[in-house]
Amino acid sequence: MQASSSKLDTEEYTLRKRLPHRYPQRHNDVYISAKTNFKAQESKCLKLLDAGNEVVIHGLGRAVNRAINLALQLKSKGVGTVNLAVQTSTVDLIDDLVPETDDGEPKTVFRSNSAVHIRIYRPVENTEPSEKETRSAGKEKL
Amino acid sequence: MAFQKLPRHMRRRAMSHNIKRVPKRLHTVVRAEIEKTKAPGKCPSRRHRRRPSNLLSEYEQRKRRIGWLETHIWHAKRFKMVEKWGYRLALHPNDKSNRACYRAVTNNCLIQARLDVSFEQYLEISGPREQIIAGLSHLTCEKTGLTFAARMTSLGTRQGTLTIYTYDSYPYGAIGPVTYLWKASSSSIDASCPSTIWICSHVAYYSQILNEVNKCFNPNSLLCQDDSVVKTMNGHVTKNPDVVITSLKDSLVKLRLHGPAANLVLAETLKPSKLTNPVPPAWWRNYYSCEDHLHALLQQTSLWDKLMKCHSAGEAPPDCVFGLTVGDPRLLLPPKRSKVSVKPGEGCLPSDVFTEQVASSPIWDSEIRLNVKTSKISEQKLNDLKSRHIVPGSPLDLGEKESAIPILLIQRAGPSPNNTPSSPLSYPSVRSDFGSGWDLVIPSGWAMAFWVALVYRGARVGGLREALSISLQSGMLHAPVDYPDSASGEQELKLQTEQLRFKYNRRPPAKRPNYTKFGNPSPFCFEYDKLIRDWAASLHNSVPKEKETESLTQDVNHFFVLREKNILRLLNLALTDTQRFLQTNKKKGHICKGSEANSEKAFEAVLLSVFGEDQLNFCLSAIVPVHLTLLHRGVPASYGHISIPSSSDLNELSQNKTFGGPLESKHKDPFKAKRKEEKKERLNLKIQEQDLKYNHLNHTSRPIIGFVSNGDFDLGQGQGSGQGFCSVMALLELLKSQKHRRCNLVLVRNPSSLQFRFASLSIIL
Numbered sequence: 069m070q071a072s073s074s075k076l077d078t079e080e081y082t083l084r085k086r087l088p089h090r091y092p093q094r095h096n097d098v099y100i101s102a103k104t105n106f107k108a109q110e111s112k113c114l115k116l117l118d119a120g121n122e123v124v125i126h127g128l129g130r131a132v133n134r135a136i137n138l139a140l141q142l143k144s145k146g147v148g149t150v151n152l153a154v155q156t157s158t159v160d161l162i163d164d165l166v167p168e169t170d171d172g173e174p175k176t177v178f179r180s181n182s183a184v185h186i187r188i189y190r191p192v193e194n195t196e197p198s199e200k201e202t203r204s205a206g207k208e209k210l
Numbered sequence: 211m212a213f214q215k216l217p218r219h220m221r222r223r224a225m226s227h228n229i230k231r232v233p234k235r236l237h238t239v240v241r242a243e244i245e246k247t248k249a250p251g252k253c254p255s256r257r258h259r260r261r262p263s264n265l266l267s268e269y270e271q272r273k274r275r276i277g278w279l280e281t282h283i284w285h286a287k288r289f290k291m292v293e294k295w296g297y298r299l300a301l302h303p304n305d306k307s308n309r310a311c312y313r314a315v316t317n318n319c320l321i322q323a324r325l326d327v328s329f330e331q332y333l334e335i336s337g338p339r340e341q342i343i344a345g346l347s348h349l350t351c352e353k354t355g356l357t358f359a360a361r362m363t364s365l366g367t368r369q370g371t372l373t374i375y376t377y378d379s380y381p382y383g384a385i386g387p388v389t390y391l392w393k394a395s396s397s398s399i400d401a402s403c404p405s406t407i408w409i410c411s412h413v414a415y416y417s418q419i420l421n422e423v424n425k426c427f428n429p430n431s432l433l434c435q436d437d438s439v440v441k442t443m444n445g446h447v448t449k450n451p452d453v454v455i456t457s458l459k460d461s462l463v464k465l466r467l468h469g470p471a472a473n474l475v476l477a478e479t480l481k482p483s484k485l486t487n488p489v490p491p492a493w494w495r496n497y498y499s500c501e502d503h504l505h506a507l508l509q510q511t512s513l514w515d516k517l518m519k520c521h522s523a524g525e526a527p528p529d530c531v532f533g534l535t536v537g538d539p540r541l542l543l544p545p546k547r548s549k550v551s552v553k554p555g556e557g558c559l560p561s562d563v564f565t566e567q568v569a570s571s572p573i574w575d576s577e578i579r580l581n582v583k584t585s586k587i588s589e590q591k592l593n594d595l596k597s598r599h600i601v602p603g604s605p606l607d608l609g610e611k612e613s614a615i616p617i618l619l620i621q622r623a624g625p626s627p628n629n630t631p632s633s634p635l636s637y638p639s640v641r642s643d644f645g646s647g648w649d650l651v652i653p654s655g656w657a658m659a660f661w662v663a664l665v666y667r668g669a670r671v672g673g674l675r676e677a678l679s680i681s682l683q684s685g686m687l688h689a690p691v692d693y694p695d696s697a698s699g700e701q702e703l704k705l706q707t708e709q710l711r712f713k714y715n716r717r718p719p720a721k722r723p724n725y726t727k728f729g730n731p732s733p734f735c736f737e738y739d740k741l742i743r744d745w746a747a748s749l750h751n752s753v754p755k756e757k758e759t760e761s762l763t764q765d766v767n768h769f770f771v772l773r774e775k776n777i778l779r780l781l782n783l784a785l786t787d788t789q790r791f792l793q794t795n796k797k798k799g800h801i802c803k804g805s806e807a808n809s810e811k812a813f814e815a816v817l818l819s820v821f822g823e824d825q826l827n828f829c830l831s832a833i834v835p836v837h838l839t840l841l842h843r844g845v846p847a848s849y850g851h852i853s854i855p856s857s858s859d860l861n862e863l864s865q866n867k868t869f870g871g872p873l874e875s876k877h878k879d880p881f882k883a884k885r886k887e888e889k890k891e892r893l894n895l896k897i898q899e900q901d902l903k904y905n906h907l908n909h910t911s912r913p914i915i916g917f918v919s920n921g922d923f924d925l926g927q928g929q930g931s932g933q934g935f936c937s938v939m940a941l942l943e944l945l946k947s948q949k950h951r952r953c954n955l956v957l958v959r960n961p962s963s964l965q966f967r968f969a970s971l972s973i974i975l
Contacts, residue, residue: 084623172361
């Protein structure tokens with residue numbers, strides 16, 4: 069969603085992206101960024117998975133690819149013991165247009181971006197979580 | 211002493227102790243001398259000195275020499291204190307290192323005392339808006355960005371930031387950056403309606419700004435200062451029929467919160483006041499009897515509820531302002547220091563809730579401020595009440611006696627996207643919310659109450675060192691050090707130079723670097739004047755018979771910092787994304803065909819057409835602030851050199867990706883023989899300041915284009931980064947030499963090292 073920046077004249081406005089709304093984070097929630105080292109993210113997730121049998125990773129916008137890639141990597145490393153439950157959502161974002169000239173009025177632009185929430189878990193033998201539970205877990209996040 | 215002059219045979223043991231051993235004729239003289247040299251009377255005992263009243267009187271006495279912040283005692287117990295700008299300020303905490311403070315900024319919350327009296331002082335100007343704007347327009351230039359007349363800030367819903375110059379002297383004579391805030395009023399904005407503006411400036415140049423503002427509104431105030439300037443308790447008021455200037459020294463306190471947890475900490479600390487009905491009517495009965503004010507109060511309270519649920523200050527609109535009236539923060543103090551916990555909340559902030567009404571606050575009224583200060587219930591009384599409280603530790607309910615404090619919250623957005631120091635090779639290096647937070651403005655007298663309440667919610671406290679490191683990492687300039695063309699900046703740098711030189715001269719020659727051998731002729735000061743002169747001279751030599759020579763022959767004497775937004779933006783694009791810069795400007799149709807565009811002349815033509823000849827001449831004596839991100843290893847240090855890499859360096863880098871950078875060959879010390887001779891003769895062993903003649907272009911093996919002003923290891927990025935200033939002419943030279951590259955690279959060399967390191971460069975807008 070880079071449209072807003074190209075439409076407007078950079079001489080008159082600068083685009084400032086506000087942060088997306090932040091949600092409370094459990095210890096096994098991992099937010100994926102496009103900048104962090106992939107290996108580091110992977111080892112972090114593996115550690116959490118070994119400790120608690122469940123990790124939820126979230127990716128927003130450009131990080132969606134990465135989040136999916138990471139989840140699949142974890143699944144292949146788990147050799148059949150790891151399951152995935154994928155949920156997608158839309159996140160509302162706000163951009164501020166700050167005028168560069170004295171006469172300009174500040175504006176805000178609303179846009180939405182897609183996000184993915186992947187629950188990676190090792191099913192425990194007797195209490196295998198049904199699909200309903202996975203859904204509700206995903207919904208809690210947003 | 212008189213008895214020391216006695217002949218030897220008349221001297222006696224212990225004469226200084228016992229006056230009877232002194233000859234009688236000298237008794238009067240000696241007695242007077244002893245009286246004079248007597249040590250100041252020490253207090254009888256520590257217990258006596260620590261009695262509250264005695265302690266207070268001692269504090270009052272110490273305060274007389276140098277200014278103290280309201281939170282001074284708190285800081286003095288925990289911080290390294292330094293004397294700066296007439297105040298005793300906290301430099302850094304004694305218990306925590308840089309890294310802990312960095313973590314607080316990224317994950318938690320860091321507060322920093324920025325009191326009115328210390329760092330940032332307010333100045334109030336009230337009068338018809340038209341006149342104020344017209345008067346202040348002499349101090350600003352619209353080319354540098356927004357001015358006081360900006361519509362964005364005119365309603366008082368947002369705070370503005372700009373750089374102030376001395377009266378009509380742009381581009382020279384910068385004073386420093388200030389923030390300003392118009393008083394929000396519910397009535398519509400007219401050009402002639404009375405309005406009030408607060409200008410907030412750093413204490414280092416506050417008096418200078420006060421002078422300049424005075425000059426704007428009464429041009430003859432310099433002639434008859436005694437008549438027009440009346441000293442009052444609150445600072446000084448200039449008598450002018452319409453416009454009144456008041457210094458708000460000592461009447462406002464500003465606390466600065468950084469970091470994502472700032473919201474949570476504030477939400478815990480600030481609870482909207484209940485506004486009870488005391489018997490002698492308090493200020494709020496009067497103020498909130500007005501329908502508008504009461505409506506605003508309701509809006510503010512509902513907004514505060516929403517804002518509390520946000521987990522970061524970055525979710526609010528940039529620079530937004532809103533007022534609030536809160537209860538006494540001491541009453542809700544938790545029994546123990548704890549950390550705030552994240553509470554589940556949802557929703558995003560609609561931007562239309564930040565209206566003029568929300569921004570209005572009773573804090574603008576000086577009488578209310580005074581009232582709030584005087585009606586504060588004393589700490590002693592409060593503790594007494596707490597001790598008699600039935601359930602210890604539970605919040606105290608004072609009922610009618612509780613005071614209500616008007617406050618102002620101002621959002622500070624982190625680095626703007628343009629400002630983000632990005633290494634062009636990767637994505638922006640800093641999180642976009644790094645350093646974002648809130649400024650809390652409260653009436654004076656209440657600083658300690660709010661301070662302790664914030665600290666008890668888990669906010670970590672930083673000092674001057676932390677402020678500098680935050681501004682370095684978020685790619686923003688730090689006043690006044692990073693404003694070398696202003697008087698206060700110059701003074702600050704001079705002080706730094708003296709300190710460094712003193713430290714250097716204290717060591718013996720064998721235990722300190724020989725900067726002459728490292729090829730650094732000015733290791734303790736920035737020679738910007740010489741830098742621009744050298745580059746102008748080289749340009750003069752290379753194009754001897756053209757039009758430009760006329761302007762070049764004009765004396766390039768004194769440098770200035772270029773702050774024109776459009777030139778900086780073009781330059782930044784050219785440096786960080788050269789190919790896009792060339793393409794966009796080719797499209798404009800200025801230039802010749804594609805094949806020719808790569809040749810030397812065509813590139814010069816592009817530059818000339820884009821920047822314009824006038825502006826290029828204007829930039830001749832300009833320097834620009836740049837942000838440096840190192841490519842591989844190394845950490846830049848202050849007073850290092852920024853140089854242009856040679857083509858062989860770039861070739862080597864393209865062949866070997868891990869190439870660390872070229873080496874400077876060791877320089878010869880021309881004074882070595884002389885020093886040896888001196889040593890032989892055991893004469894003066896101290897080296898004199900040698901007046902070495904050199905040129906920045908050929909002193910080292912790579913031409914110097916600028917200096918590193920500040921550099922450190924960037925904890926967010928995990929590599930070295932720094933800030934510096936480069937000559938604009940030299941940067942254009944750099945562009946010419948690297949026009950084929952995707953982005954430009956420079957070399958950085960520390961003052962006591964021969965190793966050059968590659969770094970990418972972006973301009974700080």
